[in-house]
Amino acid sequence: MGTGHNVLGRALPRVDSMEQVTGATRFADDLTLPGTLVGRQLLSTHPHAVIAGIDTSRAEALDGVRAVITGSDLPITYGILPVSQDENTLAIDRVRYVGEPVAAVAADDAEIAERALSLIKVDYEPLEEVVDLEQGLSEDRPLIHGEGTGRNVHRSVALEFGDVDEGFGVADHIREDVFHYSGNTHAALETHCALASYDAVGKLTLWSSTQVPHYLHRSLERVLELPAGRIRVVATPNGGGFGGKTEPFSHEFAAAKLSMLTGRPVRINLSREEVFYAHRGRHPVLMWVRTGFAADGRITAMHFRSFLDGGAYSSYGIVSMYYTGALQTATYQIPNYRFEGVRVFTNKPACGPKRGHGTPQPRFALECQLDRAAADLGMEPVGIRLVNAVEPDSLTVNHLRITSCGLSECIVEVAGASDFTARHGRLPHGHGMGLAVGAYMSGAGLPIYWNDMPQSEVQVKVDRGGGVTVYSMATDVGQGSTTMLATVVAELLGLQPSDLAMVTADTDLTPVDLGSYSSRVTFMAGNAAVEATGKVRDRVVRAVAEKLEANPADLVLADGRVSVAGDPATGSDWAEAVRMAIATEGPLIESGSYRAPELAGPYKGSGVGISPAYSYSACVVLVECDAQTGMVAVERVWLAHDVGRSINSLLVEGQIEGGVYMGLGEALFEEQAFRGGLHRGPSLLDYKIPTILEMPPVEFIIVESIDPGGPFGAKEVGQGPLLPVVPAIANAVHDALGVYVDEVPITPDRVVAALRDLARGGSGRFGPESVPDFDFGTPVRVEPPEGFVAP
Amino acid sequence: MTMRLPNFEYVAPATVDEAARLLSDPGRSSLIVGGGTDLFPKIKRRQAAPTTLVSLSGVDEMRGVRFDSAGNCVIGASTLLADLAVSHQVPPVMAIAAASIASPQIRNTATVGGNLCLDTRCNYIDMPETWREASGHCLKDGGEVCWVAPRGNRCWAINSSDLAPVAVALEGSVRLTSVHGERLIPVEDLYHDDGIACHTKSFEEILVELLLPSGGTRATYRKLRRRGSIDFPLLGVAASARFDEAGTCVSARMVIGAAAPAPVRATEAEEFLIGRQFTDEVIGEAAGIASGPVRPQDNTDTGSRYRKWMVPVLVGRALSDLVADDG
């Protein structure tokens, strides 16, 4: 007990690690039920077309085909956000992207299912396609949602906090820069898979690799028109999610419907190609940012514009759009801030949330611009960040409430560990170092659908042998949420995480948790677990204290015993203590819950970006660039992350490394690229995720700021560490070669194009020159929050 | 759901003769399979539909490296790339090129014959079925148009073999066998500058072995690719040269891979190099000459412009390798 904690913060293996490394973990595709049929979906081969007719008769007549469905079998629309219910399980009347499911079959085996698909005849009448931002903003293209022609604007926003004109008026230096961040996708190892079983008494069970069993449950209820009580959703362990499984998907409804029609279990496991089309990955965002600085580097005003190419459906798109403007202020004190954003529909797979949801793009723009501003002002990258860094217990101009904040500490730590200041700008040609920071939410402040119930509920039950079972809908997507819960409960009860039985992610068995998205689980489910376990603990302590005639406050739970502090021989072992508690007050089953405080500001859209706490990171990378081929190799990464409190340092390290890995891929390799409406390569050969050879060593530094609201002070680490990696690499490439590649990914062809420009006497920049002329309207003026202190 | 193989007959004869007989059986529509690392994905994507696959993995005489009486290094076509990559018998450049192919897992299965007979690749053809349907099947896929150059009437799919340019640079030859007999042809003549009819051999002919003449050449291979493993070449440059005592070049071969449907010999540059010493200026000039006729198309990763820019860079590096102390 050197740390004063039982297990908190220790580098313990995950509670499910043994099953995972021995292959015992059962993912959705590993589950088998007798008589399971193979479900498959027919995909649209047109980016934009009217469906004039579908003839399924030949498929239905094929031996071994048990059911065939088309759009009209499931006419009720769905969508993750209540305001944008624009998807159908199978396209009705119109297809909007290549790869959109138009029909589904259930058959005895995969061969028959595939044959059946080839026998379905779809009569398409092609429409003019809309495939990029420019076309999306054109007046003359057909509307993707709706009839006739017009601009395919999904949503736009214009907000102003403080007085931007005034802020620019007092600036000593103003910079304007344009950046583009290409789209990319999650590329989780596990393809999406759902197994549906509709049983003889009319109950539907759906096992699915989903990050959001609760939202899926609600959507199934609506689309299938079944009462919630007759639907059970089990989220199977996700073989990676990264945001790619945080909304209901077509194949989940299709598998369920096919099972209802056939009375047999139906499994649909998407192919890798289908996963690229299901997508919901990072939006391509074109950004323009104008920032005013005082001579000492302080930001006086910022005007940020983002243009999102959303793909064919809404998904989380409105939220994604707001996110591109929400967290600029979470790292830097910006006294006057205007944000304008627009999302357009295009005939491509829908974009949505990917790790960092909507914030890596503006973070890239911001951090690259900041380095340039520093150079303009004769400052160092470290200095300009420290002078602007947000402070703990402060409010931002756009009404974010900052509690704990280890940003400055992260910057200082990471710069120190990497010897940044001595090396930046001084390495030989081709070698460079870059710095960047980031911040992320520890859970979205609001649930996705409006309600005033808790965002997370946890139940803890103790049996008469002292066995503890924890029930939570929190879904382990590889991030280790089950281990986090076990650690929190074990810490409070003086047990080991591996002693506990964990029941998770099952709508029949577990109380609601909203899901594994927005980095909310440690904070919210963790707090709910603390509350539930605290009640159990209080009861056990009370019973033992009574027997010992001791003061309950003097009792400690450690090493499986409940005893007087400093005297482990007193008291009783855990199981005996539990029996006393049950004997005195009845069943030992307690629950706890968490609901975020009211944080929303007084304006529309303020629900996006608010969070009970923010994590902070700072990153330094060292790169080596080949000045002829433009190839960039990341040699080393230093990353400091303010996680509030490390509950399990092994998991924190894993999330940091995973974030670095994903950031590396986005910065240099990955692009969900299209040629017209056609994906450029829906395979893992063509879509280039880094291999182990590209992954550099990562030196990580855990900063603990002990957040007042977090469980034991913990915040998040699942998404935040990715954010600074991308701009840090971009800044390092500039340091190495003197070029600016203002477009992510920084591919070798882009680097060489910039180098050639430099050699010809140009600025050595590769990237977009300008942004479209779009009228965002007069911004809504929002007064800074009461108590806001302009720097 | 992974892509599935359709049903087919799989035969694994023990001798070359038996394999040749099976391939010429009019009752079957057969294809040769080595390691299958190229062929199986194609069949899964429904780019080929053979009734029979004739595997060469059971043909012992086709595996391993030996030297013939003329001093040629003879590499059996069924030799695994993983074995080639660590072989001390083959010219080092062959081992280096083999080690750069695909990934360790693939090299454990892939063969030399399969690599030399690799079908041409293009990002309009090596795609799933739905995608090809959506793009409107290209010329190589049974359609009317080459989407890479829609105005032309030919196919631009790329020869992406890493061994082919090296084997050409080393003046290698291949022995082909079928029921109609046997022939030995220069590797260079195995390829045809057409993405569809990319090999000059018939479907019945088995590539039995690769012969590399011995002696006196320095050789190198430079491969450009995005990642340190897995990726096909964006461009490959193989070069070989002989020098006299004074360091003057007496013969040279320079072969550019992954730029066209066949490996491209930079004959003008080769001629330019003969009689010259490889100074920086000469290398620079040769690089310029070599890249002139190379016109990569936009049909693999990173686009045509970049790959064009990279030709002189890679050629320059390859030529520098030849005169480096350890070259």
Ligand SMILES: Cc1cc2nc3c(=O)[nH]c(=O)nc-3n(C[C@H](O)[C@H](O)[C@H](O)COP(=O)(O)OP(=O)(O)OC[C@H]3O[C@@H](n4cnc5c(N)ncnc54)[C@H](O)[C@@H]3O)c2cc1C
């Ligand atoms: C992910 C991935 C990455 C790859 N990267 C590379 C790379 O970097 N460089 C590269 O060069 N290749 C690469 N390849 C392609 C391929 O794996 C290799 O070229 C490999 O050497 C092919 O050998 P194989 O034995 O597997 O060929 P197979 O697939 O068995 O055959 C390939 C073709 O050759 C024919 N064939 C095979 N053997 C003979 C023979 N003895 N005589 C006549 N015809 C024959 C077959 O009929 C078939 O048409 C890659 C493949 C994949 C899937």
